[in-house]
Amino acid sequence: MKKAKNKRIAIFLDYDGTLSPIVDDPDRALMSDSMRSAVKNVAKYFPTAIISGRSRDKVFDLIGLTELYYAGSHGMDIMGPNCVKSIDNKQDKEVKLFQPAKEFLSMIDEVFRTLVENTKAIEGAKVENHKFCTSVHYRNVEETNWPLIAQCVHDILKDYPRLRLTHGRKVLEIRPVIDWNKGKAVEFLLESLDINNKDDVLPIYIGDDRTDEDAFKFLREENRGYGILVSPVPKETKAFYSLKDPSEAYFNTAIPLDPVLRRRIPDFRQALSRIREQRSTENIGQDTPPEYLMTLYDFTILKFIPERRSNLTVRSSFHGLRKRIDNFDEWLNLTDETLSWNEKLLLLGLHKEKFLKINLILLFANQGNEQTNMPESSDMNEETRPPRLGNHGFSHDNERNPRNQPRISDLPPRHPQRPSWADRDNGRRLSFSDGSRPSNLVICYKLPKQFPVIRASSGSSSSIDTGSGSELEAISTFSEIVPDTVIFDDFEKFPPTAATVSSSLLLGICGLPDTIFRNAVDMALADSECCKLENSELRLSCFSNKALVNVGGDLAKLVPGRVSTEVDARLAYDTHGIIRKVHDLLKLYNEIGVPPERLLFKIPSTWQGIEAARLLESEGIQTHLTFVYSFAQAAAAAQAGASVIQIFVGRIRDWARNHSGDPEVDAALKRGEDPGIALVTKTYNYIHKYGHKSKLMAAAVRNKQDLFSIVGVDYIIAPLKVLQSLKESATTPGDKYSFVRRLSPENAARYSFSKEELTKWDQLSLASAMGPAAVELLARGLDGYVNQARRVEELFGKIWPPPNV
Numbered sequence: 001m002k003k004a005k006n007k008r009i010a011i012f013l014d015y016d017g018t019l020s021p022i023v024d025d026p027d028r029a030l031m032s033d034s035m036r037s038a039v040k041n042v043a044k045y046f047p048t049a050i051i052s053g054r055s056r057d058k059v060f061d062l063i064g065l066t067e068l069y070y071a072g073s074h075g076m077d078i079m080g081p082n083c084v085k086s087i088d089n090k091q092d093k094e095v096k097l098f099q100p101a102k103e104f105l106s107m108i109d110e111v112f113r114t115l116v117e118n119t120k121a122i123e124g125a126k127v128e129n130h131k132f133c134t135s136v137h138y139r140n141v142e143e144t145n146w147p148l149i150a151q152c153v154h155d156i157l158k159d160y161p162r163l164r165l166t167h168g169r170k171v172l173e174i175r176p177v178i179d180w181n182k183g184k185a186v187e188f189l190l191e192s193l194d195i196n197n198k199d200d201v202l203p204i205y206i207g208d209d210r211t212d213e214d215a216f217k218f219l220r221e222e223n224r225g226y227g228i229l230v231s232p233v234p235k236e237t238k239a240f241y242s243l244k245d246p247s248e249a250y251f252n253t254a255i256p257l258d259p260v261l262r263r264r265i266p267d268f269r270q271a272l273s274r275i276r277e278q279r280s281t282e283n284i285g286q287d288t289p290p291e292y293l294m295t296l297y298d299f300t301i302l303k304f305i306p307e308r309r310s311n312l313t314v315r316s317s318f319h320g321l322r323k324r325i326d327n328f329d330e331w332l333n334l335t336d337e338t339l340s341w342n343e344k345l346l347l348l349g350l351h352k353e354k355f356l357k358i359n360l361i362l363l364f365a366n367q368g369n370e371q372t373n374m375p376e377s378s379d380m381n382e383e384t385r386p387p388r389l390g391n392h393g394f395s396h397d398n399e400r401n402p403r404n405q406p407r408i409s410d411l412p413p414r415h416p417q418r419p420s421w422a423d424r425d426n427g428r429r430l431s432f433s434d435g436s437r438p439s440n441l442v443i444c445y446k447l448p449k450q451f452p453v454i455r456a457s458s459g460s461s462s463s464i465d466t467g468s469g470s471e472l473e474a475i476s477t478f479s480e481i482v483p484d485t486v487i488f489d490d491f492e493k494f495p496p497t498a499a500t501v502s503s504s505l506l507l508g509i510c511g512l513p514d515t516i517f518r519n520a521v522d523m524a525l526a527d528s529e530c531c532k533l534e535n536s537e538l539r540l541s542c543f544s545n546k547a548l549v550n551v552g553g554d555l556a557k558l559v560p561g562r563v564s565t566e567v568d569a570r571l572a573y574d575t576h577g578i579i580r581k582v583h584d585l586l587k588l589y590n591e592i593g594v595p596p597e598r599l600l601f602k603i604p605s606t607w608q609g610i611e612a613a614r615l616l617e618s619e620g621i622q623t624h625l626t627f628v629y630s631f632a633q634a635a636a637a638a639q640a641g642a643s644v645i646q647i648f649v650g651r652i653r654d655w656a657r658n659h660s661g662d663p664e665v666d667a668a669l670k671r672g673e674d675p676g677i678a679l680v681t682k683t684y685n686y687i688h689k690y691g692h693k694s695k696l697m698a699a700a701v702r703n704k705q706d707l708f709s710i711v712g713v714d715y716i717i718a719p720l721k722v723l724q725s726l727k728e729s730a731t732t733p734g735d736k737y738s739f740v741r742r743l744s745p746e747n748a749a750r751y752s753f754s755k756e757e758l759t760k761w762d763q764l765s766l767a768s769a770m771g772p773a774a775v776e777l778l779a780r781g782l783d784g785y786v787n788q789a790r791r792v793e794e795l796f797g798k799i800w801p802p803p804n805v
């Protein structure tokens, strides 16, 4: 409205994907009644034109508003003032037309008919005649047949050198080579409507497609007005603003795009004006300095831990929700699918009830690459910082820092200035007086001293809610329980304590419509450094690294423990390759402000992997050696000083069920022991008896008995079902599995190892000591990881550049 002050607005609208949703059948792309009445209403006040790829007749049929100007065939068929008079059959009246490609009429018709014929055997193909251009749709064609469609179109073009090809949303369009497009059509209409004066008129163009870019470009380059892109995903665009999809409230909210990253920067004016409404009573407002900050991490804690928010009330009065929310849970449970978690945060107004005194809510989701200058929540002083859960998961060394809440109250805030709004590049941006900009979603608020704390059960190092008097509570006294989950979104009952970011997690994120991590992946795919790389292999590897790190960065805000990042398993036999990869990942983590002490790097336990771990640990980089299936690997990993050693209990047992001939497995079975449990026990004893620093993690734990048998091991990754069952079972004295600590330093001291087992492991001794179980399981594990890494790259290859679908 500010830009339009003292100017007349002119509105230009594309049809498909802008006024109507994209659907499979182009004939059923209908615009809603509410959209029609919105357009009708707009046309009452502003000259309004439709600029569509469809034929003018078709688009008029679909919209049916006579008060608009229509340009069909991508602007090659304009009906407007100052055009040539002719009779319009549809409207049954004399109209004025401008048709710069008139001479191509019969050629297009011919091409249309040939294409109908040539594609008739391709199931799902649809050809449309738009008078001055023709479209071949492949939205409903099996992907394997897309090349056939492309071939048909290319064959035609060979015969018609005066026609050219453009690409729309799952549609190939053939049109005359003339220098005419939607941008020219806008220019033409501005002139013919006599609203061509830059100083008096502000044109606004809303469109979703590549063909609309010509119009965005014209408005931007001529400094005329504003393009608004309708797109749910970030795209390279010349538009200034974006809307997610046609259902977004047009003419109410458009979100400024970051001119560099082409991402949506929420417009806070609306949010702030709502906050201002409450200001008189609650002292909330944009002038209040941000005294204390709450990051997405802290906020997610509120999401996952209901007890933490028992005294919180939330008010949100976003018009889109058409509802006033007075309760946090109700707000969280809103099923409005159009709002992502982040968007909900943006619209949130927190309100003090008993514990929270909020001075300022300042929300922004700027995705810039700049270093953040806003303090992290860890910078808060002890009084004001929301306490983290329990004793901080497997990321922290409880012995050295039992409370793990550094006193930093003496430190001055890193960014004492008030942020201020500035108009930059035609977009409103929040920045500090030194020009720096924050890069995380941040909520500023002030916390009281009495912020409620949830305590993990007695002495436990676990931060999950174990349930009082339950078996889970008993086990958690001795081992840290890490819930086994892939995506944390549905993780209400057992909030994550530590996390692994892997190819399989990336596949999970990409496979789900809306997770809080999706943005991290989208950002990776929009990364300009990676996009620049011409070699597709390097580009995809760059995207994967970025995606892993971006998701890892989000996880680091979410979990109190360490985030373990999977190192590409294709490097499993290349020590220096692994080291290089870890250095690259660390550098990226550093760029987004995640310190090395919050990180582990997950490396397969090949000899080369173990060697890489040794060298990395000597640099102070924490490693997590996985796929340990034999004592030789475990002992070599401990000697290398790996921070975490991971053994898959159930996988070894499964192998033993169907195979024989592995001396280590056979020996355990002969002793009447489970071979997986036996390996965990022996490794624990070795680490403790000989004073290695490694922590031992037991994974692939299948049932409660598995857990009971290794109580005392440092970490147990347990399936949610098992956790639930443990939580629901009350402990009874004399229980079959009385909660004796099975693994302890005392027991370890009494354990005897053979001379061979105490060797200084090297490549040769490791290779000869690894039995068939370890060899096969390691190979199987590597295959799985390699396969997933490839699938991620394939997927990224398909969705980059961002699809115009």
Ligand SMILES: O=P(O)(O)OC[C@H]1O[C@H](O[C@H]2O[C@H](CO)[C@@H](O)[C@H](O)[C@H]2O)[C@H](O)[C@@H](O)[C@@H]1O
Residues within 6 Å of the ligand: 014, 015, 016, 017, 018, 021, 022, 023, 024, 025, 026, 027, 029, 051, 052, 053, 054, 128, 130, 135, 137, 139, 168, 169, 170, 171, 173, 209, 211
């Ligand atoms: O410029 P527009 O008004 O956006 O028209 C562009 C094309 O829109 C139509 O195709 C698109 O929408 C269809 C219906 O939702 C969808 O099935 C198709 O995949 C999209 O490409 C129209 O059918 C095309 O001829 C237009 O060129």
